[in-house]
Amino acid sequence: MATQETQPDQSAIEAATMQMVGYLTGAALSAGVMLGSKLGYYKSLAESGPLTAKELAERAGANERITREWLDGQAAGKILTYNASDDTYDLDAASAMVFANEDSPVYLADGIGVIRAMFTDVDHIRDAARGDGGFAWSDHEECLFTGTGRFFRPGYLNHLTPEWIPSIDGLEDKLNAGANVLDVGCGVGYSSVMIAEAYPNATVKGIDYHAGSIDLARENARSSSAADRVSFDVASATNYHGTYDLICFFDCLHDLGDPVGAAQQARNHLADDGIVMMVEPWALDGRAANMDAPFAPLFYSASTFLCVPNSLSQDTGRALGAQSGEAQMRAVFEEAGFGSFNRTIETPFNIVYAARP
Numbered sequence: 001m002a003t004q005e006t007q008p009d010q011s012a013i014e015a016a017t018m019q020m021v022g023y024l025t026g027a028a029l030s031a032g033v034m035l036g037s038k039l040g041y042y043k044s045l046a047e048s049g050p051l052t053a054k055e056l057a058e059r060a061g062a063n064e065r066i067t068r069e070w071l072d073g074q075a076a077g078k079i080l081t082y083n084a085s086d087d088t089y090d091l092d093a094a095s096a097m098v099f100a101n102e103d104s105p106v107y108l109a110d111g112i113g114v115i116r117a118m119f120t121d122v123d124h125i126r127d128a129a130r131g132d133g134g135f136a137w138s139d140h141e142e143c144l145f146t147g148t149g150r151f152f153r154p155g156y157l158n159h160l161t162p163e164w165i166p167s168i169d170g171l172e173d174k175l176n177a178g179a180n181v182l183d184v185g186c187g188v189g190y191s192s193v194m195i196a197e198a199y200p201n202a203t204v205k206g207i208d209y210h211a212g213s214i215d216l217a218r219e220n221a222r223s224s225s226a227a228d229r230v231s232f233d234v235a236s237a238t239n240y241h242g243t244y245d246l247i248c249f250f251d252c253l254h255d256l257g258d259p260v261g262a263a264q265q266a267r268n269h270l271a272d273d274g275i276v277m278m279v280e281p282w283a284l285d286g287r288a289a290n291m292d293a294p295f296a297p298l299f300y301s302a303s304t305f306l307c308v309p310n311s312l313s314q315d316t317g318r319a320l321g322a323q324s325g326e327a328q329m330r331a332v333f334e335e336a337g338f339g340s341f342n343r344t345i346e347t348p349f350n351i352v353y354a355a356r357p
């Protein structure tokens with residue numbers, strides 16, 4: 001660290017200042033994105049093409065002056081384009097995929113609920129950091145549960161059954177034949193519902209230790225065509241009943257206090273030839289390697305507020321963190337007595353693993 005006598009050069013000061021200005025801008029624009037989603041601004045722009053502030057306000061049933069200010073912020077932030085000649089604002093097709101189309105693989109607008117929970121709970125995490133580090137997932141604000149579900153949903157919708165499941169040898173055949181599936185740490189249940197919908201002979205149970213998430217999962221499943229084959233229960237990753245052909249951990253193994261215990265529990269509840277499937281955030285092995293990984297600042301920061309405190313709030317408190325990487329995941333399954341562990345496919349956001357006894 002620089003001592004107080006060492007005066008950094010002006011260009012370094014400017015660079016550090018502009019870096020922080022960029023983060024402040026990102027945070028402010030993110031709040032604007034959340035507002036825009038709630039008011040339906042992006043969807044209106046995507047559906048209608050360029051609009052004036054008055055036209056957008058009318059479509060959204062919103063105050064025109066606030067709408068105008070929001071539009072100017074979004075245009076200055078280069079999310080929208082402003083056309084001075086006719087005083088209109090436009091959301092181009094690529095940006096519509098990120099901000100308006102909920103089913104696109106790059107729809108990210110609703111994931112801001114996760115960031116909102118980090119801000120809201122910063123004092124709790126400060127207190128945890130001064131104590132034993134523990135702060136349970138279930139004690140966060142509700143925006144975390146819905147935000148996490150919405151953050152991961154586009155990835156699951158576009159990759160889970162089209163690519164990730166087929167990447168695991170023999171898994172699709174098993175599901176087509178009618179597998180019994182357990183989705184551990186299912187959160188608000190999108191992954192459970194998608195598996196049930198894609199494989200009409202499969203029966204899926206989602207479990208999560210957080211009762212509020214299970215309530216939301218039941219609500220999300222209600223309108224599904226597979227509602228009669230998907231069910232949800234409150235249960236911990238280390239304590240549930242039944243025998244399953246497939247046990248899944250979607251972005252949850254690293255959150256657990258006792259991932260080895262959870263892997264052992266899965267091993268004890270697998271049917272003959274059963275498979276454990278894991279989806280984890282994309283990461284390299286070792287923190288030095290991760291320092292230049294594109295999503296590492298987002299994942300490490302979220303993990304500081306969410307994954308690590310949750311793990312430290314539970315027995316064992318292994319606290320793998322969201323950037324634990326393949327070697328640590330493999331070690332968990334080896335410790336749990338699994339005979340095989342493979343990385344099967346990846347996207348820029350995720351790595352998929354399969355483990356067998």
Ligand SMILES: C[S@@+](CC[C@H](N)C(=O)[O-])C[C@H]1O[C@@H](n2cnc3c(N)ncnc32)[C@H](O)[C@@H]1O
Binds near residue numbers: 137138186191209255
């Ligand atoms: C990052 S979220 C992922 C949720 C969901 N799988 C998804 O992909 O949207 C982690 C989930 O693990 C759950 N969880 C944390 N500790 C748990 C435990 N010991 N047993 C079961 N679930 C747990 C949390 O409640 C949360 O829903």
